[in-house]
Amino acid sequence: MTTFSAISAQLEGQAIEVPSWAYGNSGTRFKVFGSAGTPRTVEEKIADAAQVNRFTGLAPLVSLHIPWDQVDDFAALRRYAEDLGIGLGTINSNTFQDDDYKLGALTHTDSRIRQKAIDHHLRCIDVMDQTGSRDLKIWLAEGTNYPGQGDMRGRQDRLADSLATIYAAIGDEQRLVLEYKFFEPSFYHTDVPDWGTSYVQVAALGDKALVCLDTGHHAPGTNIEFIVAQLLRLGKLGSFDFNSRFYADDDLIVGAADPFQLFRIMFEVIRGGGYGPDSEVAFMLDQCHNIEKKIPGQIRSVLNVQEMTARALLVDTAALTKAQEDGDVLGANAIFMDAFYTDVRADLAGWREERGLPGDPMAAFAASGYQEQIEADRVGGTQASWN
Ligand code: AFD
Ligand code: MN
Numbered sequence: 200m201t202t203f204s205a206i207s208a209q210l211e212g213q214a215i216e217v218p219s220w221a222y223g224n225s226g227t228r229f230k231v232f233g234s235a236g237t238p239r240t241v242e243e244k245i246a247d248a249a250q251v252n253r254f255t256g257l258a259p260l261v262s263l264h265i266p267w268d269q270v271d272d273f274a275a276l277r278r279y280a281e282d283l284g285i286g287l288g289t290i291n292s293n294t295f296q297d298d299d300y301k302l303g304a305l306t307h308t309d310s311r312i313r314q315k316a317i318d319h320h321l322r323c324i325d326v327m328d329q330t331g332s333r334d335l336k337i338w339l340a341e342g343t344n345y346p347g348q349g350d351m352r353g354r355q356d357r358l359a360d361s362l363a364t365i366y367a368a369i370g371d372e373q374r375l376v377l378e379y380k381f382f383e384p385s386f387y388h389t390d391v392p393d394w395g396t397s398y399v400q401v402a403a404l405g406d407k408a409l410v411c412l413d414t415g416h417h418a419p420g421t422n423i424e425f426i427v428a429q430l431l432r433l434g435k436l437g438s439f440d441f442n443s444r445f446y447a448d449d450d451l452i453v454g455a456a457d458p459f460q461l462f463r464i465m466f467e468v469i470r471g472g473g474y475g476p477d478s479e480v481a482f483m484l485d486q487c488h489n490i491e492k493k494i495p496g497q498i499r500s501v502l503n504v505q506e507m508t509a510r511a512l513l514v515d516t517a518a519l520t521k522a523q524e525d526g527d528v529l530g531a532n533a534i535f536m537d538a539f540y541t542d543v544r545a546d547l548a549g550w551r552e553e554r555g556l557p558g559d560p561m562a563a564f565a566a567s568g569y570q571e572q573i574e575a576d577r578v579g580g581t582q583a584s585w586n
Pocket of ligand 1 (some may be wrong): 448
């Protein structure tokens with residue numbers, strides 16, 4: 200089996216984007232729980248996000264959500280983030296919280312509402328021009344709750360037309376990533392429910408349009424790593440939204456529910472050329488820590504990705520390929536599992552310390568006093584949430 204020292208250089212430069220909304224209050228549709236120290240401003244969210252990168256070196260970008268993170272001067276916000284050692288990443292649009300969009304936005308039968316949703320995305324592109332962001336991420340909460348409610352085919356046609364208008368405004372160095380989700384908030388059909396629909400829609404747009412794969416957006420039992428392999432083979436895997444689930448779109452800490460699945464996903468990412476300095480694939484968290492403290496929840500998440508990446512890099516691919524070609528079923532599986540079963544935590548701790556990072560980022564953050572400080576300082580104001 201490959202040794203940690205043989206793969207440690209490949210861990211350099213791993214970057215996992217953190218979402219601004221993970222630092223605000225969140226919860227389920229039944230209750231949003233507030234917690235002490237929660238940011239009141241976009242700047243405070245960015246300050247918290249910067250802690251994840253400070254203790255792990257894994258999170259150099261924070262993703263914004265518009266209008267949740269709307270400010271008067273995005274160029275100034277970019278400088279604020281850069282002064283804290285991080286940058287502004289993916290810009291997430293939001294056509295799921297305006298009353299006009301109750302029956303659809305980019306798919307709506309009313310051209311006035313479609314135009315309103317398109318204009319929102321054009322404003323997001325303006326933000327990208329100021330923040331230096333590469334990706335415009337579109338997740339559409341569009342669909343229907345009852346058979347007959349909407350013309351599913353007509354909605355696809357209107358979606359294609361709306362996306363084409365948005366895509367035409369994307370800059371040469373920018374991309375559009377279209378995220379799919381199998382259900383919620385619609386329950387009978389969702390207009391972008393699966394990777395195939397996202398693929399068909401982005402393939403019609405052009406090279407700067409790709410698929411965003413949210414690991415929590417699949418029916419139970421879906422082989423997500425197969426989708427990863429397929430989209431990489433098609434050259435259309437734009438980004439990940441990492442999280443984990445037990446039942447639906449739980450948005451839990453990635454790897455917490457099923458570390459083996461995260462390992463298998465990272466193996467296919469590596470096998471398919473989606474990992475490393477030459478890869479254009481964006482790795483982002485999309486999680487909402489609604490009962491645990493937020494910053495350590497994010498630190499735990501990026502460490503889980505790093506750990507499963509290291510284990511996936513340990514797979515002896517030469518021996519695996521030979522076993523596969525020989526039809527050695529148990530031998531091939533054993534080679535695969537050997538890497539997964541390898542505990543790399545001590546090796547990773549040493550690797551971090553060699554680079555001036557704390558060997559145990561969770562313990563280092565807990566000892567830093569940052570959490571206590573923000574809980575003492577952030578009194579008053581309106582805590583950030585999903586708005
Ligand atoms: C919700 C959606 C989707 C999206 C995220 C940010 O389910 O995952 O990426 O909000 O807009 O979690
Ligand atoms: Mn997502």
